[in-house]
Amino acid sequence: MNKQTFDIAVIGGGVIGTAVAYYAAKAGRSVVLLEKDHIAAGTSGACDGFIIMQSKNPGPHLELAMESAALYRDLVAELDYDIEYQPKGGMIIIENDTQAALMQSHVAKQAASGLKVDILPIDEARRRELALAPDLWGATYCAADAQVNPVRLAQGFSRAARRHGADLRPGTAVTGLIADRGRVCGVTTAAGDIYCQYVVAAAGIWTPGLVRPLGLDLPIKPRRGQILVTEPLPPTIRHVLLCACYLVAKYRPQDLDPIERHNRLGVGLAVEQTADGGLLIGSTREFAGFDRATTLAGLEAVAAHARRLLPALASVNIIRSFAGLRPYTPDGLPVIGPAADIPGLIIAAGHEGDGIALSPVTGRRIADLLK
């Protein structure tokens, strides 16, 4: 077999791997992307499409997100592919005084980081989002929040990467990393070995398994989210919607009362209306290993919560459901950059519930790093 050599080998064809491939190829590097299945076969094909700033923790998390949001505005034109980007603004629904207090302090910190978020009483919130229940406290509103179709995003990145000369190889699983005197210099696949200057491990929840043989222990683990899909509807939900307990379930699950099933499953509302009219109604946050099955308890809890906050949804038809596995990290931040002590190996993984929002900035930063 003839020797195949590239500047960069990217492992994983989710939004992160395809973004890395795109920005690196655009910067003139020779890139091969290896995906064991097909583009967006993993978590990026089983998630929502929020590009939401408001949900990020003020600090490095929010900074990354805001940098990404700026990149998105250019991407729409650059990719020359409809990624269904919609800058529709986002709301976080507030149910009661306790949540309102939490959100007020969150919003104050966001303002200090340069993100403008308004707090709306329920009447004003309902004027903007008709489907909200009248007995809620209100909602936050942020104009910088947007939405994208994650599968089309991964497709858009990969097509554009190919136009810039990247070699895309779906159906090619990486079976091992090749190291020479401590430096990673390639990968093994059933179709032969591939040599490169840098390996970028962007395999989402599968990343720890790939790098463990080199002695690197990444604290990424799958955190399941279950989503209901409705029939296509006329315009019903105008913003991307979260609820305040989504933030608690995401960052401070220990604060939730574990007696309630709702909390045990980490239910936080996430609702968006996709370009074809269907609503995605999510979701749970559960540690269930690599099991991508939906559960009756999970779907029931998601539906009940959505119905309480958005009573109009009680009468819509659900046509299917699915679950995806978020690449969770204990500190809520992704792992982006060179692996300590293993030259040649770059990690881009662990984006939990923010990988769609953070894919451009991740791809861009990795490409800059490898210039």
Place this chain on the structure above:
Amino acid sequence: MTNNYDIVIAGAGPAGLAAAVEAARRGARTLVVDENTKPGGQLFKQIHKFFGSHEHKAGVRGFAIGEKLLAEAAELGVEVWLNSVVWGLFANKVAVVRGGEQITLAAKKIILATGASENAVAFPGAALPGVMGAGAIQTMINVHRVLPGKRVVMLGSGNVGLIVAYQLLQAGAEVVALVEAASAIGGYGVHAAKIRRAGVPILVGTTIARAFGRGQVEGVVLAKLDESFQPVPGGETTLAIDTVGIAVGLTPLTELAWMAGCQFVFSPRLGGHVPLHDADMETTLSGVYVAGDITGVEEASTAMEEGRLAGIAAAAALGYGAAAAEADKAAVRSRMDVLRSGPFGLGRRTAKAEILAQRKEAASCRE
């Protein structure tokens, strides 16, 4: 009342009902769930005399077979929930919406007998009111007694297309033409002969190029096709009609089996992706059985035999009628072999044998 059953069956068509009868006869607490207001699946639309062997009720009309099955089921104490949709399978839990209410059932064994759905074809105008599935036409005329139109073109010359065309004639409609893209008629000669005698032209090597009309179909343009199914230039004819029947095959309704996580195989002969099953109709998931059109589109007669097999096997696995089970199953299997013989049965028999072989392979991979 508890929602615990030995066996829960999704679908009260011939397969589901036959399974229920066998399971209940052996002593299993059995529930059948069907989304319709009436049980019987496709059977109650079928006012024609059945084809197949005499042993298999050839000459008996479909609805009569259905009534007999229902009477048996009632006598044996089978519970039947109508207007109830099975929407999910989660391990051994069956999620049902009944009268707008969500109910969770615990089932020791589950039999999926959900049947098949009609295929659609796309041509310009296919979404116009008046273009409909042959099954829909059959339900309208034979169940609801409503004539969907006066001048009809039927697309597809399989048994469904032929039978529904004939039933339209009986109901007082004019069948202007029966159109078939292939170069030969797909269904049984007896059915084709009946509609020919009634003066309906059967146009082989022809398809519907487009339908047209304002707010409702008013006509179709037919196109002659060559051997590679390409339109022959100048081979277009226009017919003024008000209804188009589409009878271009069925696809197994397999969503629940996918959801449960059953392994599938693609079988064009059986209508698409079908769940792998063994000689007892058990899928790759222990305790989940399949029977009837969901395992591959065939006939009511084979659907009933598969249902019986699943019912006997599921009951025996729970200890009901276990002693006689092997002999009982062998009797069903030999009747099924007879059904799958002859020029029309052979293809299905081969396809079915492949499913069983692949199921064995799947089992050995797991060990």
